[in-house]
Amino acid sequence: MNGFKTPTSEEVRQALRRIPTLQLRRVFFEGNNNPMWVRPLAAAGAFNSPPEPVAGDDGYIRESYWPEIDYLTRMAEIVPEDVVEVLRSLSASGNSWVRRAMFEIGAKIPAVHAALLVPMIIEWGAGRLGWRTDPRSQVSMVKNLLDDEQAKAGVRLANLLFRPRQGGEHKEVAVGLEEYWYTEELPRVVDSLGAAALRTVMPWLVEYEQLRGSVTDEFDASGLSRSAIGTRDHSYPSIEHALIDAVRDAAIDGIAATPEASITLISRPSILLLRRITLFAAAEALSRMSQEGRETAPIVSPAKALLFEPLSSDDSCRVEFAQLVKAIASVAPDELKDLPAIIRAGPFGSSTALRERLRRQEDDEDSLDERVRERTATWQHRLLAAIGSESLPPELQQKLSELDSEFGVIELPLAPDIGSSSWSGPTSPSTQDELSAMNSEELAAHLESWRAGDGWRGPTHEGQGRELTTLISTKPLALRGIANLIDRLRPTYLRALLSGWEAAIKAGITPDWDQLVIVTLAVLERTEPSPFPPEGNDFDDDRDYRHAKHAGIGLLEEAAKKREDFVVPERVMEQLAEILISATENDEAWREYSEADSGSGMDPLTTSLNWRWSISVRGLANLLTHGSGSPWYSEALSALERELKRPDQRGASRAVMGESLAKLYNNALEWLKANLTKLFGGNEGISVGQQVALTTALATHRYHKDVFELLREPLSAALRLDEPIAVGWKGQFKPNDQIGQWIVGAFLSGDVDLNDSLVQDFFALVSPETRGKTLGHIAWQFMHMKSADTDITQRLGELWDHRVAHVREHPEDTAELGDFYWFVKSGKYAPAWWLPRLIEAAELHGDLNSHGMVGEILADAAPAYPRESLDALQLLLRQEYDPDGRRYDLTEHAAPAVIAAGFSSKDEQLKKDARGFMNALGARGYLELEQRVQAMLEPPRKSDA
Template sequence: MPSYRAPTAEQARAALLRIPTYQLRRVFYEGLENPLWVRPLMEAGAFTSPPEPESTGDGYIRDTYWPELSYLTRIAPQAPDDVVDVLRELQGSNNGWVRRAVFEIGSQIPPDSSVRLEPLLKDWVKTGFGWRTDPRSLVSLAINLLEGGHPKLGRWLANTLFQPRASEETGKIRKPQLLLEEYWYEEELPRIVPALGENALKALVGWLSTYVHVSGHASGEHDFSAMDRPSIDSRSDATDRPEDALIEAVRDIAIPAMRVEPGETVDVLLRTGVKLLRKIAIFVVAEAIRRELDEGGQAKKLGDAAKQLLGDPASDDEYLRVEYAQLAQAAARADYAATSVVTPFLAQAFEADLAWMRERLDRPVGTTDEQFEGSIHAKAERYRHSWLSAIGHEALPTELREDLAKLNESNGVIDDPLEPMGRITSWSGPNPHTGQDEMAAMAPAELVVHLASWHDNGDGWGPEPSHEGQGRALSGLLTTNPLALRGVPQLDMQLRPTYLRAILQGWEAALKADLELDWSQVADLVEDVLNHSLESPFFVEGGDFDDDKNYRGAKDAAVGLLEELLKKRGSVQVPDAYEQRFAELLIYNADDEDAWVEYDTYRHEGSGSDPLNMSLNWQWPSRVRALIFTATRSEGAPWRDDALKAIESEASRRDQHGAGRAALGEGFGRLLTSASDWIDAHLEDLVGSGGGISVEQQIVLTTAMATHRYNRAMYDLLTPSMLAAIEVGESLVAGWKGESDPLSRIGEWVIDACVFGHITSEDPVFHAFFTSTSPEIRGDALGKVAWSFFHATTADDSIRDRFGELWDDRIRHVREHPEDSKELEGIYWLAKSDSFSAEWWLPRLIDALELDPGIAKERYMIGKELAQASTADPAAALALLKRLLGSRGEGDRVAFDMNTHAIPVVIANAMRSGDEQLKLEAEAYMNDLGAQGYLALEAEVQAVLEKKVGIDDVDD
């Protein structure tokens, strides 16, 4: 800007004296083009007092325009840092025009200047970004930050803009709170997604999952989200719902990702457990297969993803049927063997249908067992027919084609088996006759009389109200106002079990929210419910899901509430007298043999639920968990010994499903801390010994290790059991199917013990793990611990050094035993960890790749780290770059990562290293890559050399 001259401080002050009125200021600032005036004017006080909003007296607020903004906005690209200095001083302003200008300016100036607006963003998000602010500027600012090397703030702003939040509304339909208006999702998501880069799919999945949850479409045990979108492929209407925009954004980015990395993409889509995202995952895998086939690609690489979804019991949902069928058809085209999992999947689905029908359907009066069983079999067969018809004859495994033909003959051919189920734009479950707000307006006695006197004559799943619907409204009321029934005695005598369950669940939720309960009323109702027989004196009204047919649900809720009451809590303290009463209710009154029989006789096979998750859904194991809290609640409690005896009694049962054993494993640490004498006396019974370990003991051990972090006391105590578990091998039963295989989890504890300096390689468990388990298991454990170093904010030098020594030892082992090379797969996490220097990890990663080039999976996304490392050791960095690229194709993710972040910098650093031989080698490699199609490489390398780009210029 050589044609501009900066004014002196005196000239700036003089100019301000000449423009005292609004009109003169407007003329001056709209005509000022010199960017060098910004700082002198700021220092003269020109930008200190934007007008605050004013009340007009008629209920409106007026924002007066501030003419200074026209100059600041226009000149910001030429003097970004000076303008940002001005804006940072306006953080306390509530003027809507100021806030609009901040975001407009932030979206247009260099990102290194925009990032300095962070204090304003973080402060204004609390009060709103301003009604005058253009949403497009907000999104553009986020893009500017994301693409300009400031991903942390960029991602924060993107989440702020697009992440739905729970509404404060309490009615049947919960509308998520959105910072952007709904229609902006349709307009702006396509712009923000490319800027999110490799994090785009995870971000979109998080936003969509949150939208589903806060809408009430997936809450607790009920997930109706798959109903919201009849077809993932296209909408059936022209609405601009944010949910539809998010679905399409997830779908469109997931399809190409699935073609490159199917396993990781499926995991991202399924990790939230939301049915709608499972529906998208099934569609995306099918579409990816179709595109691979149409374009002559490698569709078979998607076979594992297809089999995972086709074989997973969680895909058994009527609202996933069409997508499931289309995936089966696509998989059959790619590899007919991939549909082999359909047969056991449909068999399990048929048994699951029979089970819930036996449980929930009422038997018509006068029917025999045989007649009732025949009726539900016929109904389950009709469901099965719809699935077989949707998949179609050509895609079905051979053994199912005859089944479809027989069902077509007996039931008739289904005309349009791939017609999606109808749309439900909002879902709140069964409807209440009286809403939560109306209930809140009633006196406690009036509310109880209303609930007791109302009768249901409908089926509950249409527009008609039901007891279940009213129960949910009642539970919601008690969650926020737990004293709404205060003073009403003998609730169990007046209300049907559906309402008692709702009351207990509402109180439990209120307690979790740290709200005080009426302890006397709670204790009386819990005791009454636990003492009541299983049978209900009330005639069941409504449809299949409208009214509890017995007291099982209420009893489950009573145990759940007792568990919450007996946990150590924060601000809400249970009075001592009631604490003892609750403990005694759990120990004596909740000792329900019917609950054990119901649990023990359940047919668990094929349910897909691990023991720990199963323990959350049955009264008997839930009581075991609650007893552990009771026994360990406070030292010297008078009920402690009785609680421990009750645990001992339940632990003596033969637990074929393992849920009670999983509860014992989950509570092992609490028992060890607060009842170590009891653990010592029962240790071998609980977790086995060096002489052997039963399946039940395996569940206790593996659950304890999966749910606890490594600690020395538990390690020492469990050493004999871990040795026995390692002898069991890969058939070791997992109490909780978490992120780690149970054998691998033992390895993680072994490695932690080693790096903390608690054991050496002479430790018997260390020796057994590294000599008796497979290389894959050892590699998984090493990789998991390396991953934890990557995520750790700090690591003591001694801990880091011991872990490094362990890796050196394992590399030596693999050099002597090349068949064990899979043990080194996780070493790349050390390259991504700040704990290990480039001089340390570069040669070791090269060693690992020399031993097995195949371990360089597509997850080796270390381009940024390699570029940074090339400043410290350019020769090793160039050697590693060559190994990582190897024979990879142009579309490979590692190749893309290296092209984007590493290749020009690594080659340039090698060329300017001062080593003439290395320079020639780098030039030759650059020419080789150019001959392979990387035509711009020489110019990019030259740009790095001219600018002396180094570690500070590598993308953040």
């Protein structure tokens, strides 16, 4: 074989005696390119004992690299029979390198040999295929088998990887591949399955729906799995949607090739999702064959038969049913002569079947008859509209016209019933452009006179209200000059009008102030129910003025803000302030807030943005921003004090005060100082409401020296709490993180030193993880600055050294060093500064995780600092086992460059250490490391040009 010589038994024994260590075995097997050694080595037992995984004291599973498997993988294409014989003897091995090689080899050797490995892999089971195994290799082995006449073995392996099975504790459904790889690789398998794809993959989809509970003996909700069979609903990986796509595409090809057999096959399970797929696939196959000029008659008859089956008349099949009718109409319209009988029969094939589905024990027969008639008419209307008049026979065209007259034209008849991609909310009878084209009188008259119908997803007052809000936000004078709007417009439109004016004020566009005052006051004073009978469902038209009042308070809160670029006339501001202050005297909003269910999970600040009462409290605070000289100041302050006395258990008003801290500091400082302890707590303690105010203030404000000094006592009290600090706003950081950022910010600004009581309290009272996270976050902030103040970076460096000194004395606090990688990544510190500190942090910590941030930076530093870089890398990689790949950037980016820098050094000990480290990493399985190092050491070649 190409001049290769088979070794004698004695040569094999001598070779094996000379390679007792891992390093020597690696050199031998990686350098051996003679395939004739496979059988003799196997006979000598060279492949009998791959190392097994071993559990360490720390709970990690470790296993040594086995260089023999690399040799077998390289020889497999040359002597596949010999290599497969060796692999079959390793069926009991749990070595992940062996299991990885099974698939790599099975993907590239002739399928007749690869098929011999399948029983062993099946015996392992889907959950024991080896954590090192590449999913692409697994699927490539399946394709190799399917493409090379080993279909039986290929389907068995495909079933192992792709067939859904009962999941564990946290999953309804389990498969042999991760979800991403499942969705990526399934199309490759379907392609190789060819004509067998439909009968292979369809059962996977059925089992998936059954396992997830959408299909049971009692009900079938699978029709809701997909809004449109033709397109996927979601961009994220989804096993279910991958299966739907695969079955759909296989069904289209199958129906085009063998129509009757394929339709029978996929129609056999009476599952709504499969019926939708069948209807769609039949329509698509007809359309494609017609466009290609191929004979369509063989498809028409079995496809038409689908239309008569009761399952096809389910509401969830409406769009696909219509698509199939349209497809048949385009190629054989005479075949639809029986369609009127199907439509007359109604849903589920007969009124009797529908009656049984709708029957309830308490219904009398008369009401049941009415419900059957209503349901049938609705079904007929929607289905005929989806088919379209041009595809209907004359009798049904007339029927559609009658239904349109009775119920109104359905504007989007083919819109799917489910899925966010098909319907985004209430629709409007008029577009914004159409509303904009009307003058004030026309617009008011239109809003006053328009009535919502009962059509399926037809236009609603809510939909038109949203268009009105958008119009008013840019054209706030659209209804200028129209009097008595409170009596002419529904509450829905009044709410839309007030919301539009609020948006206009935010954008700095001037409304008709007099009209705005009149309407706002009238809405807030309204006590009687709406005189307009609500039309549509619960969210289609406001039943009363509660939501309009909410919009009115929101408008007042926005108008009360002090602005530099947009000024509300003082006369108007006085009127609005009076309306807002008067509104808070009414207990209605407070009762609504206090009596509501508090189990929504919203934090206090978010809650404050969603309730009329707390919005009015924020509005009062905004009124104070105009200063003590404003006419309404004292009344607004009194009203604010009154509202803050209410027993607010949900904390919304406390969050408002925290959010308003800067406003109060700048415009009501004396009042703030006098009430500081009451609002935020102090040395005597800090209540839950005060904690909410404090943490909201920290979360919504940047560090400020004067405010920091103001909050000293509340900060100290919060740090000394035994229980977790109450959260005002559930942002990225927890309360102790926020307190730490303010305290460290004070130190970095030079406002306090390390002996400050708050600095000492923070580093003494919070957890080491929180301390480290605080320092790391500030270093992360440096990374995003184009330039950082030298004094500030120097002070942060000093603080870091101070904390490292603490950890040396208190090894139990090593977690404080866990985020040092941000100092390296920030780019604001030189390698001469961070390298020795990285080494020390890694030494003290023991298992420092660089989170993929320092590999390339360490590589860049290596030529100038080869010894320090090697020491740092060795410490960062001292843990052999890396199950989550968190050290990938170190082995991929840092290791080759750092080791090459060591080899290039004149320091002989450094060279020796670098080689030893390279061999150690090679023993762990980083096989290409030496070649990459050598490539870095070789001088660049001159261009042939």
